[in-house]
Amino acid sequence: MPELTKLRPFCQTARNFWQHHARRDPRRVILVEAMSQDLRVTLRNLSVANALSRLEPADVVVYSGADAGWSQVVWSYFDLDAITRLCEAYGATDVVDVHALVDARVAGATDPVLVHGLDLAGPWPDSRIDPQRLAHVVQATTARMAQVPRTDDTDHVRSWREVVAPRAHEFARVYDAMLDHLDVVALVSSHVDYDSFGLAVEAALRHDVPVLFPQSTGGLKVYGLWPEQQRDEAVRAGLTTTLGAFFEDHVWRHHELLRPASELTTHRSKQVLGRPSWWRPGRAHSAVDMGGPDDRAVLRRAACSELGLDPDRPVVAVFNHAVSDALGTNVEAYPDLATWFEQTLDHAVERDDVGWLFLDHPSQALYDSTEFFATIARRHQGRSHLAFARSMDLSKNTLVAVADTVLTVRGSVSNEYPALGIPAIQTGWSEWSDCGFTTVVTTPEAYVSELDAHLETLHAGRPPMSEEQVERARLWTWFYRAGADVTSPLVPPWQMGQDDAMLDALAVTMLHVEADADPLFTSVHRLWTRRDPALTRADLTLSSEALADSLGWTR
Amino acid sequence: MTYRLPSLRLETQFDLPRLPLRPGEAATGARPHALRALEGAARGPHVLARLQRSESLLVLDVAPFDEPLALTVVLLADQLSDDTWQRADDAARDPATPRPTAPRTAWVRGARVVALSVSGRLAAAGVLQRATAGHTCTQRLTTVVQPSDLDPEGTLSLTLSELSTAPAWLSGRVEHPLAGVAVARVRLGAAAHVPGPTISCGREAAGGRALVPRSVGGLVVNPATTHPPTLALAPRTSLPRPPLDGDVGTGRRLREVVASARDRAVRHATGVPQELPLEVTTLVDGRRHLVRIVVDDDGWNRLMLDTRGGPVACRPLPEGAAARLPGTGDWWAEVS
Numbered sequence: 001m002p003e004l005t006k007l008r009p010f011c012q013t014a015r016n017f018w019q020h021h022a023r024r025d026p027r028r029v030i031l032v033e034a035m036s037q038d039l040r041v042t043l044r045n046l047s048v049a050n051a052l053s054r055l056e057p058a059d060v061v062v063y064s065g066a067d068a069g070w071s072q073v074v075w076s077y078f079d080l081d082a083i084t085r086l087c088e089a090y091g092a093t094d095v096v097d098v099h100a101l102v103d104a105r106v107a108g109a110t111d112p113v114l115v116h117g118l119d120l121a122g123p124w125p126d127s128r129i130d131p132q133r134l135a136h137v138v139q140a141t142t143a144r145m146a147q148v149p150r151t152d153d154t155d156h157v158r159s160w161r162e163v164v165a166p167r168a169h170e171f172a173r174v175y176d177a178m179l180d181h182l183d184v185v186a187l188v189s190s191h192v193d194y195d196s197f198g199l200a201v202e203a204a205l206r207h208d209v210p211v212l213f214p215q216s217t218g219g220l221k222v223y224g225l226w227p228e229q230q231r232d233e234a235v236r237a238g239l240t241t242t243l244g245a246f247f248e249d250h251v252w253r254h255h256e257l258l259r260p261a262s263e264l265t266t267h268r269s270k271q272v273l274g275r276p277s278w279w280r281p282g283r284a285h286s287a288v289d290m291g292g293p294d295d296r297a298v299l300r301r302a303a304c305s306e307l308g309l310d311p312d313r314p315v316v317a318v319f320n321h322a323v324s325d326a327l328g329t330n331v332e333a334y335p336d337l338a339t340w341f342e343q344t345l346d347h348a349v350e351r352d353d354v355g356w357l358f359l360d361h362p363s364q365a366l367y368d369s370t371e372f373f374a375t376i377a378r379r380h381q382g383r384s385h386l387a388f389a390r391s392m393d394l395s396k397n398t399l400v401a402v403a404d405t406v407l408t409v410r411g412s413v414s415n416e417y418p419a420l421g422i423p424a425i426q427t428g429w430s431e432w433s434d435c436g437f438t439t440v441v442t443t444p445e446a447y448v449s450e451l452d453a454h455l456e457t458l459h460a461g462r463p464p465m466s467e468e469q470v471e472r473a474r475l476w477t478w479f480y481r482a483g484a485d486v487t488s489p490l491v492p493p494w495q496m497g498q499d500d501a502m503l504d505a506l507a508v509t510m511l512h513v514e515a516d517a518d519p520l521f522t523s524v525h526r527l528w529t530r531r532d533p534a535l536t537r538a539d540l541t542l543s544s545e546a547l548a549d550s551l552g553w554t555r
Numbered sequence: 556m557t558y559r560l561p562s563l564r565l566e567t568q569f570d571l572p573r574l575p576l577r578p579g580e581a582a583t584g585a586r587p588h589a590l591r592a593l594e595g596a597a598r599g600p601h602v603l604a605r606l607q608r609s610e611s612l613l614v615l616d617v618a619p620f621d622e623p624l625a626l627t628v629v630l631l632a633d634q635l636s637d638d639t640w641q642r643a644d645d646a647a648r649d650p651a652t653p654r655p656t657a658p659r660t661a662w663v664r665g666a667r668v669v670a671l672s673v674s675g676r677l678a679a680a681g682v683l684q685r686a687t688a689g690h691t692c693t694q695r696l697t698t699v700v701q702p703s704d705l706d707p708e709g710t711l712s713l714t715l716s717e718l719s720t721a722p723a724w725l726s727g728r729v730e731h732p733l734a735g736v737a738v739a740r741v742r743l744g745a746a747a748h749v750p751g752p753t754i755s756c757g758r759e760a761a762g763g764r765a766l767v768p769r770s771v772g773g774l775v776v777n778p779a780t781t782h783p784p785t786l787a788l789a790p791r792t793s794l795p796r797p798p799l800d801g802d803v804g805t806g807r808r809l810r811e812v813v814a815s816a817r818d819r820a821v822r823h824a825t826g827v828p829q830e831l832p833l834e835v836t837t838l839v840d841g842r843r844h845l846v847r848i849v850v851d852d853d854g855w856n857r858l859m860l861d862t863r864g865g866p867v868a869c870r871p872l873p874e875g876a877a878a879r880l881p882g883t884g885d886w887w888a889e890v891s
Contacts, residue, residue, distance in 0.1 A: 260568065267569035284597035284607045285643060290614070291573065292565055294708035295592035297557045298614050302594075302712075311557045395608070397594045404560045421564035463562040470564050 004039075007082060010503040011089035017510035018091045022050040025057035026093075029116055029182050031204070033189040033197060034064040034087055034095070036216075037078040039498045041190045043506075044214040046090035047491050048222055049188045051524035052212070056185045061116050061178075062087045063200065065099030069145045069163060070196070074366075096120065099196065102170040118181050120174050127172030129202055137202070138168045140327040141195045147369035149323035149338030156369075168195040175203040188212045192225070192235045193326035205230055212527075213239075218485040219493050220520060222535040223431075224527055236330040237429060242533040244434020250540035251479050252436075255471060257544045261551075262471070262478035266419050269477055272396075280362060286396045288420065299401035303394075307387040307402065309355035314458040317357045317403035318344050319391070319413050322367035332409055332428035333442050338372060340409050340427055345376060345386075347448060352385040354455055357402055359391040404458055407451075414438045415480070418473035423465040425450060432480075437465070437473040484534040488520035489513060557707075575618040581742035582615060589616045589741075591710060597639060602737040605636045607643035609731055610716040615741060617711045619702075625744025625779070626700045628671055628713065630736055632683045633691040637735035665727035666757050666771040668868070669736055670718040670838070671696050673711065674704045677839050679777040680718055680866045682725065684757035684770070686735060693739070693759055697750045697779050700743075713741065720841030722834070722868055724772050752784035752862070752890045753777045763891075766791065769884030773870030775838070776890055778862035784890050787855045788831065788871055791885035792818040794854070831856040832872040839864040845872075855889075 030049045034042040049060050064087070066078040084095045094115045101113050101120055113121045127134070138161070142151050146160040178184070187204040191197035192213060204211050208227045215221035223239055230238040251258070270288040272280075280286040290296050297311075304311035321337040334340040341358075348356040360373040377388035391399075406417045406424045414424035415432050424438045427447050433440045439454070441447045457464045487493075489509040496502045515521065523535045530541075538550045548554075574588035582589040584601045595608030604613060671679045678698035686692055706712055717732045718725075726732075744750060754760055756767040756774035767774050767788075776786055796815055799807065829850055836843045848856040860867055871886055 263568040267567040270565075270567070283643070284593075284595070287597075288565065289594070289598070290565060290592035291570060291616075292591075293559055293563050294710060295614050296563065296565065297559065297708055298706050298710055298712055299592055299594060299612070300557055302612060314558055314560075395594060397592070400565070404558065421562040422560065423562065458560075461561060464560075465562045467564075470562070 004082065004498075004500060004503065006500045006503045006507075007085065010507050011085050013507045013510050014086075014089040015091075017515075018050055018089070021515055022053045022060075022091050023057035024053065024059055024091065024093075026059050027183060028056065028058035028185050029061045030056075030058045030185050031178065031182075031187040031200070032060055032062045032087070032092070033187075033191070033200065034062045034083050035066060035070075035099075035196055036190055037066070037075040038216070039082065039086060040492075040494060040502070041214075041216050042083055042086060044216075044220060044222075044491060045188045045190055046087060046092070047220070047488075047520055048212050048214055048524060049186075050090060051520050052186055052188075052528060054521060055525060055528055058185045059093045059116065060087075060091055061182070062092045062095040063098040064095055065097035065101075067099040067103060067167070067196075069160070070099075073145050073147065098171070098174060101174060102167050102196075105170040105174070106166045115178070116182055118178065120177060122177075124173050124177040126169075127176040127199075127203070129172050129176070129199070129206070133202060134168060134172060134199075136328055137195055137198050138165050140193065140198075140329070141168060143324040143327055143336075144194060144367075147324055147367055149368065149370065149372050150336045164195060168199065171195050171199045172203065175200045179203050179207040179209060184209045186210045186212055188214065190214055190216060193329050198235065198329070201225070201235055205235070210528075210531075217494050218481065220486040220488055220491040220523070220535065221480075221484055222486075222524075222527065224531065224533055224535075226531050226533075229531070229533075233331045234329050236431075239533060240330060240429040240431065240434055243431055244436075246533050247432075247435045247476065247479065251475060251483060252472065254540070254544050254547055255475055257548055258475060258478060258483075259471070261482065262474040265478040265481050266474045269416070269419070269481070280392070280396065284395075285392075288396055288400050290397060290401065296401050299397055303398040303402050304355070306398075307357065307389065308384065309357065309387050309402065310385075313353070313355050313385075314404040314455065315355040315357055315402050316348070316405045316407060316455075317359060317399060317413075318348070318407045319411050320358065320360050320364070320373055321409060321411060322361045322363055323372055324367045330410060330429040331442055333444055333447055334409070334427060337409055342376070343444065344407060345380065347451065348386060349380070349383065351452075351455065352383075353459070354385070355402075356386050357399075358386065358388045359394070359399075360389070362390075362392045364390075405454060405464065415473060415476055418465060418469060419477050421465065421470050423454070423469075425454060432476045435472055435476050437469040437476065482537060483540065484536055486519050486523045486535050486537050488518055488523075490515070490518055490520045573616055575616040576741070576743050577618045578620065578624055578743050579745045581740045583740045590614070591616045596738070597643070599635075599639075599737065602631060602636075602739045603741060605639040605737045606715060606733040607640055609733060610714060611733065611738075613713045613715075613738065613741070614706075615711045615713065617705065617709070617743065619709065621702055623699045623701050623749075625697055625748055625750040626673070626678075626711075627695055627697045627742040627744065627750075628679070628681075629739040629742070630669060630681045630683060630694045630696065630715075631691055631739040632686040632693075632735050633737065634686050634735075636737040637686060640730075640734045665729070666725065667727035667729045667732040668718050668721045668725045668775065668838075669732050670714075670716050671698070672714040672716065673698060673700055674706065675712075675714070676704070677718075677865045679753075679779075680721075680755065680775045680838055680868070682755045682757045682771060682775050683736060684768075692757060694755050694757070695753065695759075696755060696777055697744075697753050698777065699750065699779055718838060720836070720838050722836045722841075722843065722870065724870055725775075725868055750779045752779050752782075754888050754890050756888065763889055765888050767871075767886040767888050772884075773834075773868060774888055775866050775868050776860055776862065777866045778860075783859050784862060785857055785859050786869060787857045787889045787891070788833070788848075788869075789855045789887045790825070790873070791887055792821040792825075794887055832874065833858060834870040834872055835860065836868040836870075837861075837864045838866045838868055 211225040213223040409428040410430040576589035592614035595611035596604035679696040681694040
């Protein structure tokens with residue numbers, strides 16, 4: 001954990017600030033998750049909760065903690081004391097270590113754990129969650145903890161399942177108890193997957209409680225999961241469709257006005273300003289530094305020569321996922337990410353009329369203990385139309401120069417590449433998959449058929465995506481990095497880090513800047529009152545003329 | 556025919572306008588318009604590119620030409636490039652959790668050689684010494700580009716890379732030969748100007764003469780033309796010391812007097828060696844041979860080099876007292 005010598009004085013400043021800027025009502029609560037080791041995540045959650053309390057006065061109740069599994073597999077420096085101190089400074093009336101509570105319940109301990117007058121250690125009934133849904137959460141959590149692409153009956157997986165299943169049962173029970181017996185205004189959570197995070201979100205939505213879902217990137221990005229907009233398939237499915245509709249109605253509608261802005265965001269994205277490539281660090285190695293098709297041709301020949309691929313044929317780039325990451329949290333064509341990858345490879349073996357570049361995920365080491373990618377790559381060595389590489393071993397330039405189509409289930413490459421005119425086929429839903437710039441298929445049969453048709457288009461020299469699709473992809477990039485990214489001095493940009501410098505900047509704001517009309521407050525007001533799917537920097541429902549004014553542009 | 560994706564749209568409204576490099580012009584950090592693609596390096600405001608990977612590719616937009624042109628690439632080793640290399644390396648090693656920690660200096664001891672290839676052909680090699688705080692090392696590599704060197708797209712591809720054929724004495728002790736190196740500028744010579752051969756030894760030549768320091772031990776001759784160059788070498792102590800430039804203090808003048816006396820003592824002890832063994836390495840293929848050069852009447856050792864295969868590395872191997880005494884091992888070098 002970074003050195004935080006100024007956390008204590010900062011907490012005093014924050015306490016003084018929020019006691020006058022948040023509104024409390026002990027009869028109602030806002031539930032806030034604080035289960036990430038990164039203070040920036042918790043800071044975002046708390047800021048959103050306090051902003052909401054200005055509209056819906058309520059106490060803030062925080063559930064936090066990390067169990068042995070998360071500490072072993074995911075976290076490296078989880079500090080409950082620091083998190084608790086921060087939460088209390090932001091006005092939390094209760095901070096419960098829900099992981100410790102669940103462990104105690106599994107062990108049969110009965111010491112009371114009072115949260116807002118509720119004894120969470122009590123004999124609460126089983127959760128009313130759909131057993132299938134609970135089983136799915138257990139499976140996804142087991143895969144993540146065991147770092148395996150899919151759960152099977154090996155000893156390694158079974159031992160993790162034996163830990164995860166009873167804990168998930170208790171998480172569901174505790175979250176249901178809170179939502180049954182407290183008057184909950186909203187739940188704020190940085191994650192919606194796995195047992196500790198996801199079951200709280202599931203419980204909230206089942207209890208008709210909205211979920212605000214801050215993102216760990218940018219300035220302040222928050223998605224809204226509204227109970228009335230949910231779908232049966234998975235937690236994120238409703239978000240996909242509502243974001244698609246919002247994009248169509250309020251963003252694409254302004255595409256002519258927003259074109260210069262989306263061009264600039266795309267230009268900056270090429271230079272890795274704002275880190276649109278979620279998983280790729282490193283400025284030059286992750287930048288797209290080429291001007292046009294001629295330059296790409298030069299780089300392509302060099303890159304294909306190194307990869308052993310034919311530069312004269314179309315190349316399909318297949319981006320492997322972090323194979324145990326949040327399995328099944330949206331609509332997908334295959335039961336898991338590994339199956340998609342394997343079946344794509346099976347198809348690629350047959351289609352030697354094009355080149356195939358299979359890429360492993362940059363952070364795979366944190367998600368896979370089975371050498372899934374390396375094993376597959378070894379098995380297919382020696383086929384001249386197939387190449388395998390670790391993603392970070394290749395520069396973004398190389399990838400863009402080589403890839404003529406990208407395949408993914410839900411990865412951010414399906415936004416980055418279409419913005420450069422390189423089409424993407426998704427076999428699952430993502431935040432942007434309803435925005436009209438990717439091809440989305442949801443069955444294996446449709447995938448194969450769409451892929452074959454797509455390859456014929458490439459062979460025929462026809463454009464596989466339209467100008468409008470490129471523009472839509474660029475506009476989504478703008479929406480993601482600007483339109484739906486709120487800049488507030490009360491939430492320092494993610495890249496500022498989580499050390500004393502960030503606390504200093506925040507303390508200066510709290511001490512010396514009056515908060516009226518702060519974008520944190522105005523944007524949360526807009527999100528909450530309109531039930532928008534995302535926090536927005538400006539009111540995108542305005543006419544183009546008025547929107548231009550509010551964005552500070554000359555018409 | 557390289558496959559071209561019909562829907563590709565890499566350009567944005569904010570990209571630099573295309574301005575091809577013309578004879579007499581240079582691409583620089585402040586005027587990078589001709590640099591169309593960059594791989595394995597980062598652009599900088601004051602340099603064209605800071606190298607970040609084991610091979611860096613610069614694709615330059617060049618106005619069409621139909622006769623050979625001189626191309627000069629100015630390489631720079633400096634502290635900021637060291638840091639840039641290190642940061643990029645850190646990010647690649649630990650992609651999951653990049654940390655904004657203070658970069659450590661790239662690990663460079665001794666001189667290293669960097670290869671410059673034009674469209675895949677080894678065109679020149681540069682010897683660079685380590686940059687120390689506040690000091691930089693600059694080397695100008697000049698070669699001749701032919702119209703046939705252009706890519707099918709009409710661009711000129713320059714590659715900077717390690718030279719696997721370099722002799723051990725030029726390999727230094729470095730993380731990588733490209734660590735801490737930047738391309739400061741690329742200049743296209745005027746059409747009428749036919750460049751001569753040049754020397755690269757880690758120090759800039761003055762008046763056509765370069766001082767090859769003992770710490771490097773040798774030099775690289777870059778031919779630039781098909782005309783075989785003649786290399787001339789003389790022990791530093793065999794020639795009068797150049798006059799001190801500018802307004803120097805008394806202490807510096809006193810040290811110069813002491814140094815001149817020391818040089819005279821070395822000259823007296825070593826005499827004028829009649830033969831100089833010279834190790835010559837053809838850098839294209841690493842072929843190495845030893846020649847013995849007879850000294851001319853003026854005290855210079857001259858040798859006509861076969862540079863048809865490209866740049867060659869030369870290392871004097873003095874014998875006897877000339878190899879042992881303090882102050883020996885530095886050489887004056889000229890090429891014509």
